[in-house]
Amino acid sequence: MTKTVYATLHDREWLHLEEPMELPANARVRITIESGAEPDAAPPRSFLDVVQGLELDGPSDLSTRFHDHLYGNGDTGR
Incomplete structure (x- = not known):
């Protein structure tokens, strides 16, 4: 019997x-x-690439007044 099965190596031991296999x-x-990955699988994307794609x-x-916007402290300009 010949069968292709994908697996993940954990802790370099198992x-x-x-x-499941019928054995x-x-x-x-x-x-x-x-x-390596499956031939048809898309290459992994970084977190920053994903966030930029969200538009x-x-x-x-926001980056300089993060806490003001998050907690509503002071004038947020809205």
């Missing part, structure tokens, strides 16, 4: 299969390791 207990198997709208001075 593999966690993404789907008897203590079955001996041969494993071929191919490192959020907010006050122009």
Whole structure:
């Protein structure tokens, strides 16, 4: 039987299969390791790339007056 199954290596010691295998207990198997993501998977994006893509709208001075806007202290210019 030949089957391709994706797995994640944890703590450099054990593999966690993404789907169950129909094998008897203590079955001996041969494993071929191919490192990397699935060929069709999109490359990972950084958090900043994701946030920039959201096109959020907010006050122009949010970075300098964050606490004022968050807690409503003082004049927020609105």
